[in-house]
Amino acid sequence: MGEPSWTTLHLDEAYEVVASAMDLHPRCGLVLGTGLSGMADAMSVQGELLYTAVPHHPISTVPSHQGRYLWGTWAGVEVMVLQGRFHLYEGYSPVQIAFPIRLMARLGIKVLIVSNAAGGLNPRFEPGDLMLITDHINFTGQNPLVGPNVDALGPRFPDMTEPYCRRLQDIVRKEALKAGLPLREGVYAGVLGPSMETAAETRFLRAAGADAVGMSTVMEVIAAVHAGLKVVGISVISNVNRPDCYEPVPLEKVIETASAAGPKLMHLLERSLPRIATTLEDSENDGKDSL
Numbered sequence: 001m002g003e004p005s006w007t008t009l010h011l012d013e014a015y016e017v018v019a020s021a022m023d024l025h026p027r028c029g030l031v032l033g034t035g036l037s038g039m040a041d042a043m044s045v046q047g048e049l050l051y052t053a054v055p056h057h058p059i060s061t062v063p064s065h066q067g068r069y070l071w072g073t074w075a076g077v078e079v080m081v082l083q084g085r086f087h088l089y090e091g092y093s094p095v096q097i098a099f100p101i102r103l104m105a106r107l108g109i110k111v112l113i114v115s116n117a118a119g120g121l122n123p124r125f126e127p128g129d130l131m132l133i134t135d136h137i138n139f140t141g142q143n144p145l146v147g148p149n150v151d152a153l154g155p156r157f158p159d160m161t162e163p164y165c166r167r168l169q170d171i172v173r174k175e176a177l178k179a180g181l182p183l184r185e186g187v188y189a190g191v192l193g194p195s196m197e198t199a200a201e202t203r204f205l206r207a208a209g210a211d212a213v214g215m216s217t218v219m220e221v222i223a224a225v226h227a228g229l230k231v232v233g234i235s236v237i238s239n240v241n242r243p244d245c246y247e248p249v250p251l252e253k254v255i256e257t258a259s260a261a262g263p264k265l266m267h268l269l270e271r272s273l274p275r276i277a278t279t280l281e282d283s284e285n286d287g288k289d290s291l
């Protein structure tokens with residue numbers, strides 16, 4: 001056995017603090033994106049911890065992101081929520097962005113639900129639509145797994161054939177259908193930002209097979225897959241980028257549209273969470289360690 005890496009030492013120290021503050025053991029973790037933080041009001045909160053109280057934890061710099069862990073129950077399911085996330089464009093390294101995800105995995109989270117606000121590239125999309133993420137393209141040129149692999153955290157070359165769990169996608173699709181909630185689906189292109197895409201970049205991303213573009217999510221999902229978590233991703237389409245009649249997209253507009261669509265996403269999650277929790281339990285009772 002080699003020396004433990006600083007990543008695991010830092011995670012151990014953070015784990016001690018969060019684990020001793022938490023009085024429940026949620027299996028589902030949620031990451032709330034731009035304009036969607038308010039969704040945490042829907043849960044019954046049992047405790048919270050500011051990122052500033054967690055050793056080695058990155059701190060949010062974007063005013064629309066609050067920066068704390070919340071835990072409690074949502075739709076009767078124990079959950080842990082990361083309220084306020086980290087972006088490469090803020091200057092965080094991919095490893096810093098992976099930190100809370102790895103911490104949640106260490107705390108026993110098995111399913112990670114990530115939400116974000118994204119620009120639509122698929123011309124059929126409308127602002128305010130929800131999009132189930134079926135796959136992603138990492139256009140950031142970065143990866144949280146670069147460097148010596150810490151085998152205790154996950155494999156050197158994690159499989160990415162199913163980064164977004166198909167069984168869990170099915171649950172979300174079915175719940176959307178039952179609730180009469182239109183749900184788009186597609187590929188999320190993760191870019192570095194913070195400059196928005198040019199018209200030519202928008203055409204390129206669309207031609208590459210993406211349906212939506214955003215500046216978050218892919219680092220977290222790669223870290224989650226590495227850690228063996230099952231991932232569900234949902235984008236709120238805050239704007240639709242049409243390169244032939246391209247319009248500026250101010251941040252206020254992104255926040256406003258994403259916030260307005262928040263209740264729809266909340267409704268979908270409230271319906272899906274109990275089914276996700278039962279599916280997770282069933283697969284564990286079957287003796288399988290994965291969904």
Ligand code: HPA
Nearest residue numbers: 117118119213214215254
């Ligand atoms: N581009 C990149 N990121 C985004 C967008 C966009 O149009 N909208 C929301 N996040």
